[in-house]
Amino acid sequence: LTAEHYNVARGSYGSIEQSDLDFFKSIVPNGVVTDASDLEMFNEDWMHKYRGQSKVMLKPQNTEQVSKIMAHCNARKLAVVPQGGNTGLVGGSVPVFDEIILSLANMNKIRHFDPVSGVLTADAGVILQNADDYLRTQGFIFPLDLGAKGSCQIGGNLATNAGGLRLLRYGSLHGTVLGVEGVFATGEVFDGLSSLRKDNTGYDLKQLFIGSEGTLGVITGLSIICPPKPNAVNVAFLGLESFDKVQEAFVKSRSHLAEILSSFECMDASSLKLASHHCSLQAPLSDVHPFSVLIETSGSNSAHDEEKLSGFLEALMEEGIITDGVLAQDETQIANLWYWREFIPEASTKAGGVYKYDVSLPLPAMWELVDATNDRLIKQNLVGSTDEFPVVDTIGYGHIGDSNLHLNVAVRRYDDRVEQALEPFVFEFVAKHKGSVSAEHGLGFQKAHALHYSKSEHMIGLMKALKRHYDPNLILNPYKYLP
Numbered sequence: 001l002t003a004e005h006y007n008v009a010r011g012s013y014g015s016i017e018q019s020d021l022d023f024f025k026s027i028v029p030n031g032v033v034t035d036a037s038d039l040e041m042f043n044e045d046w047m048h049k050y051r052g053q054s055k056v057m058l059k060p061q062n063t064e065q066v067s068k069i070m071a072h073c074n075a076r077k078l079a080v081v082p083q084g085g086n087t088g089l090v091g092g093s094v095p096v097f098d099e100i101i102l103s104l105a106n107m108n109k110i111r112h113f114d115p116v117s118g119v120l121t122a123d124a125g126v127i128l129q130n131a132d133d134y135l136r137t138q139g140f141i142f143p144l145d146l147g148a149k150g151s152c153q154i155g156g157n158l159a160t161n162a163g164g165l166r167l168l169r170y171g172s173l174h175g176t177v178l179g180v181e182g183v184f185a186t187g188e189v190f191d192g193l194s195s196l197r198k199d200n201t202g203y204d205l206k207q208l209f210i211g212s213e214g215t216l217g218v219i220t221g222l223s224i225i226c227p228p229k230p231n232a233v234n235v236a237f238l239g240l241e242s243f244d245k246v247q248e249a250f251v252k253s254r255s256h257l258a259e260i261l262s263s264f265e266c267m268d269a270s271s272l273k274l275a276s277h278h279c280s281l282q283a284p285l286s287d288v289h290p291f292s293v294l295i296e297t298s299g300s301n302s303a304h305d306e307e308k309l310s311g312f313l314e315a316l317m318e319e320g321i322i323t324d325g326v327l328a329q330d331e332t333q334i335a336n337l338w339y340w341r342e343f344i345p346e347a348s349t350k351a352g353g354v355y356k357y358d359v360s361l362p363l364p365a366m367w368e369l370v371d372a373t374n375d376r377l378i379k380q381n382l383v384g385s386t387d388e389f390p391v392v393d394t395i396g397y398g399h400i401g402d403s404n405l406h407l408n409v410a411v412r413r414y415d416d417r418v419e420q421a422l423e424p425f426v427f428e429f430v431a432k433h434k435g436s437v438s439a440e441h442g443l444g445f446q447k448a449h450a451l452h453y454s455k456s457e458h459m460i461g462l463m464k465a466l467k468r469h470y471d472p473n474l475i476l477n478p479y480k481y482l483p
């Protein structure tokens with residue numbers, strides 16, 4: 001879908017001229033992409049939902065080049081969209097009109113690692129999987145993990161403040177990131193690559209970059225504190241009869257597994273059925289239960305952790321909290337169990353497209369929303385197994401440990417009737433329960449207009465003032481983030 005479809009008008013930005021291209025070539029001789037077919041995949045988002053028409057992508061190799069590019073764009077009022085791995089799920093990483101795509105892909109070096117403190121310093125364009133692979137050779141891991149790790153970049157992770165699969169154990173990037181190097185819209189360099197754990201000398205300005213989705217500045221480097229690689233990892237996959245039981249299991253897992261609990265993920269039967277429809281792997285349990293939970297522990301002593309986890313599972317079974325369960329016996333089984341959780345986002349797009357809602361809600365209200373959404377779409381006659389119906393199914397999964405639900409409506413094609421059935425319905429439900437309309441994916445293009453469901457007029461006013469201060473010509477990621 002293009003800007004026209006969403007009734008958005010192009011801002012009064014400059015258009016690229018030959019003199020701009022000549023300037024960019026003088027700064028990044030091998031990093032100016034103008035071929036339309038080369039640009040295609042960078043103009044379209046991961047969900048194939050949003051498409052822009054950028055004519056230029058720039059691929060700088062260092063911070064100085066980024067600074068020169070931004071200073072030029074600011075002087076010429078050329079709009080820019082920073083792009084990492086383009087795995088974002090809210091249409092934030094692609095242009096809306098003809099914004100210049102500023103790709104971080106060529107800034108992909110590990111700069112330094114200190115094995116004593118565990119602090120990694122790296123370029124923003126390092127792919128998350130590569131950062132984690134490198135750290136593992138040093139006996140450490142990256143404190144964030146998510147399904148898009150093979151493509152997303154650590155700078156993109158900071159820009160979206162990604163949460164991922166182990167936030168309940170390792171915390172948010174607002175806590176683990178120790179330093180940021182960035183370039184504001186004006187070209188001014190923010191030299192904040194500290195590696196100090198504690199530093200109370202003034203405002204914590206690096207936080208402005210984390211979660212601001214490329215609207216204030218471009219992240220070019222970062223330092224982050226990384227945990228040691230756990231010696232023992234165990235994974236269990238459980239079947240449960242109701243979401244009440246899921247909540248009981250969660251409460252018990254926190255007290256029984258305590259410091260070794262590293263993940264508590266949940267998926268409903270529709271999610272698993274959709275995944276198994278598109279996957280040839282054997283499902284983890286013989287039946288598909290109304291709810292499935294994946295529990296991971298990470299610790300230092302495998303005998304101790306295994307004993308703790310199997311004792312915990314026995315207790316859950318005896319108390320009738322779980323109906324069935326399996327414990328992975330080796331690394332392949334661990335990977336297979338994780339696959340069933342991590343494959344769901346991809347499976348949800350297979351029929352053609354997906355409407356995604358990533359919300360924070362109090363746990364008891366979570367599946368009320370999934371059921372209410374499903375009922376609403378069925379009542380409006382939008383759901384069916386044949387091509388005449390746009391909706392394939394409504395699924396729910398998410399990070400129970402963080403009170404974060406992913407409500408997904410898998411569709412055969414994007415259809416305004418579906419969008420109108422979902423919005424503002426989902427946002428109103430979330431606001432009524434004092435939740436957040438974006439728990440971890442961000443606002444981007446999709447949710448900028450829904451910000452007021454989670455933030456007051458006063459807060460939005462403060463955000464706009466910050467934006468005007470750091471980006472006076474509003475050239476960075478326009479049409480997104482702020483209403």
Ligand code: FAD
Nearest residue numbers: 084085086087088092147153155156159162163164214219
């Ligand atoms: P992009 O998609 O390229 O960009 C995302 C936003 O950040 C855009 O607004 C862009 O302008 C901005 N940006 C990117 N790089 C920079 C930079 N260097 N400086 C300034 N701004 C920048 N998210 C979660 O939180 N948890 C998950 O578990 C999770 N799982 C996912 C699983 C899959 C299969 C997919 C496809 C996505 C998932 N996501 C998840 C979404 C998540 O936001 C992204 O995967 C990731 O954080 C984005 O990184 P990226 O490099 O692809 O950024």
Ligand code: MLT
Nearest residue numbers: 147342344345358398406
């Ligand atoms: C996930 O938890 O799998 C991600 O946030 C991606 C998604 O919701 O699709």
Ligand code: ZN
Nearest residue numbers: 164399406440
């Ligand atoms: Zn998620």
